[in-house]
Amino acid sequence: MSLDSLLDPTGEREAAARPRLARPTSLEGLTVGVLDISKVRGDVFLEKVASLIEDRGINVKRYRKPTVARTAPMAIQQAIVEEVDVVVEGLAD
Amino acid sequence: MQENGLVVVVKRDCPTCVLVAPVIQQLLEQADLTVYSQDDPNFPDGMDGVADDTTLDASYGLDIEIVPTLVRFENGREVERTYGWDRAAWEHLTGRDDLGTDLPAFKPGCGALNQEQDRLAELRIRHGDTPMVSRLVPLGAKEDAIEACFERGWSDGLPVVPPTQERVLAMLEGTTRAADEVLGLMPSNLDTCTVEKVAINAVMAGCKPEYMPVVLAAIEAVLEEDYCLHGTLATTRFVGPVVIVNGPIAQQIGMNGKGNALGQGNRANATIGRAVQLAVRNIGGGKPQGVDRATLGNPGKLTYCFCEDEEGSAWEPLVVDRGLAAGTNAVTVFAGFGLQGVIDDKARSPEELVETFATSLRAVDNVNKFPGPDCILVVCPEHENTLMEGGWDKARLHKELMDRMVVPAESVMRGTHGMAEGVSTKLAGKTVSKLVPTGLLIVRAGGGAGKFSGIIAGWTPGTPESSRPVTKIIKT
Numbered sequence: 001m002s003l004d005s006l007l008d009p010t011g012e013r014e015a016a017a018r019p020r021l022a023r024p025t026s027l028e029g030l031t032v033g034v035l036d037i038s039k040v041r042g043d044v045f046l047e048k049v050a051s052l053i054e055d056r057g058i059n060v061k062r063y064r065k066p067t068v069a070r071t072a073p074m075a076i077q078q079a080i081v082e083e084v085d086v087v088v089e090g091l092a093d
Numbered sequence: 094m095q096e097n098g099l100v101v102v103v104k105r106d107c108p109t110c111v112l113v114a115p116v117i118q119q120l121l122e123q124a125d126l127t128v129y130s131q132d133d134p135n136f137p138d139g140m141d142g143v144a145d146d147t148t149l150d151a152s153y154g155l156d157i158e159i160v161p162t163l164v165r166f167e168n169g170r171e172v173e174r175t176y177g178w179d180r181a182a183w184e185h186l187t188g189r190d191d192l193g194t195d196l197p198a199f200k201p202g203c204g205a206l207n208q209e210q211d212r213l214a215e216l217r218i219r220h221g222d223t224p225m226v227s228r229l230v231p232l233g234a235k236e237d238a239i240e241a242c243f244e245r246g247w248s249d250g251l252p253v254v255p256p257t258q259e260r261v262l263a264m265l266e267g268t269t270r271a272a273d274e275v276l277g278l279m280p281s282n283l284d285t286c287t288v289e290k291v292a293i294n295a296v297m298a299g300c301k302p303e304y305m306p307v308v309l310a311a312i313e314a315v316l317e318e319d320y321c322l323h324g325t326l327a328t329t330r331f332v333g334p335v336v337i338v339n340g341p342i343a344q345q346i347g348m349n350g351k352g353n354a355l356g357q358g359n360r361a362n363a364t365i366g367r368a369v370q371l372a373v374r375n376i377g378g379g380k381p382q383g384v385d386r387a388t389l390g391n392p393g394k395l396t397y398c399f400c401e402d403e404e405g406s407a408w409e410p411l412v413v414d415r416g417l418a419a420g421t422n423a424v425t426v427f428a429g430f431g432l433q434g435v436i437d438d439k440a441r442s443p444e445e446l447v448e449t450f451a452t453s454l455r456a457v458d459n460v461n462k463f464p465g466p467d468c469i470l471v472v473c474p475e476h477e478n479t480l481m482e483g484g485w486d487k488a489r490l491h492k493e494l495m496d497r498m499v500v501p502a503e504s505v506m507r508g509t510h511g512m513a514e515g516v517s518t519k520l521a522g523k524t525v526s527k528l529v530p531t532g533l534l535i536v537r538a539g540g541g542a543g544k545f546s547g548i549i550a551g552w553t554p555g556t557p558e559s560s561r562p563v564t565k566i567i568k569t
Binding site for chain 2: 002003004005006007008009010011012013016017018
């Protein structure tokens with residue numbers, strides 16, 4: 001049984017592949033989330049990024065995962081979805 | 094495949110193939126012979142050059158049904174084949190007269206692996222020999238197939254069976270109708286509804302292939318102009334398609350028309366109704382918060398399907414009322430919702446019971462709402478017995494109920510019972526009927542114990558401008 005693809009049950013009006021959301025052309029009027037995933041010194045880097053964004057008068061909300069080893073807790077995921085328009089996170093050391 | 098010479102297809106798990114291994118060795122020594130082994134490239138033992146056909150691609154290409162099969166090619170074309178061990182046939186085919194002289198003259202073969210259902214489906218898909226033309230939607234490497242169906246908006250809110258090519262191919266085996274047959278244009282998008290698209294949705298609903306003829310008939314029925322699928326979708330009222338199955342097919346596919354007929358627990362009932370709704374949602378785009386504007390909806394919009402308890406009833410079945418012969422396999426679709434219970438433990442005569450039925454019917458939607466929607470009265474076995482013992486058949490019940498649907502307008506006029514809802518004051522002095530003349534269907538279903546019948550109310554009075562029940566013969 002191959003589960004790498006499924007037959008489309010619809011009238012095929014929508015694209016089979018779902019495109020990523022388009023990146024905003026400007027941060028004007030948006031709220032930017034800064035997600036620290038608890039990578040070492042990620043907080044230092046991200047805090048600098050956050051302050052640079054705030055210097056432009058753009059609203060920033062800060063989030064932090066408890067551990068780099070696990071996916072973000074549901075509450076953090078939901079807060080990000082509800083509260084911000086774009087997210088910046090640091091993935092590497 | 095082969096220009097000239099012989100091809101033999103064998104498997105180790107076949108006593109006849111094991112028996113003829115020495116014969117194959119004989120042929121290998123003198124003839125241009127290709128040996129394909131379906132299950133073990135080391136079989137026959139000690140033989141060099143056996144072609145590994147554990148993928149079964151060669152066997153599929155040769156359309157092998159039985160092993161061993163011996164085929165002779167000339168100039169690239171098959172000219173002769175024999176299967177099993179039949180010394181005379183093998184000698185005729187090879188032009189030899191000394192094959193397996195110490196073996197019995199005849200021994201039948203075994204089934205070929207490429208004919209096993211799951212393997213055959215896999216081979217047909219790999220070789221592109223399927224009738225499906227729907228596009229394949231790729232899943233991410235770590236994407237869960239059931240979750241993917243939710244994500245893509247294909248679900249009614251419950252998990253669906255992921256529509257793989259294998260499952261859809263198997264579903265299409267449940268009908269003799271061509272996959273590309275067009276059943277109609279599915280509202281509201283008016284996209285083409287093919288047998289294949291229905292099969293995909295039937296897979297997702299959890300149907301067995303043998304349900305397909307019923308699902309297809311139900312889809313054809315809702316696509317009829319009379320059913321008014323677009324209107325019943327776009328309405329703010331409660332309705333969805335209620336599917337009632339008549340005829341021997343109901344028992345053949347294991348439907349339930351007895352205890353809990355309108356409830357849960359029967360796969361055919363549950364999945365046929367769900368397949369209809371998923372097809373409407375996916376093919377036609379009829380989704381809640383989209384075209385489907387229902388204020389409350391009803392739980393039956395997940396699935397609402399049952400069969401009439403024909404063998405348990407003395408009455409003629411619904412199909413006869415719908416103009417077909419008793420015993421006809423047919424579906425009737427009705428834009429309906431919910432179930433209004435009708436309880437009468439005390440009636441011992443038809444005259445008493447009919448008053449309960451009539452009063453309950455007159456109360457549908459609002460006691461002051463005249464006319465009301467078409468209705469199905471589902472009569473339980475104990476209530477049927479009360480009627481039959483009193484000498485009433487179904488036609489008599491229908492007539493007596495319709496007579497009781499007519500009331501003085503003043504009794505249901507605006508303001509009556511303290512309600513603003515009601516018939517116009519302009520009708521003072523006249524009578525009004527709760528049901529239009531075609532507005533009542535009677536069906537017998539339910540368990541043997543309990544004086545509990547029910548009313549499935551519809552959308553609006555069944556007029557040509559509205560929705561009317563549609564009956565379709567099931568093509569088997």
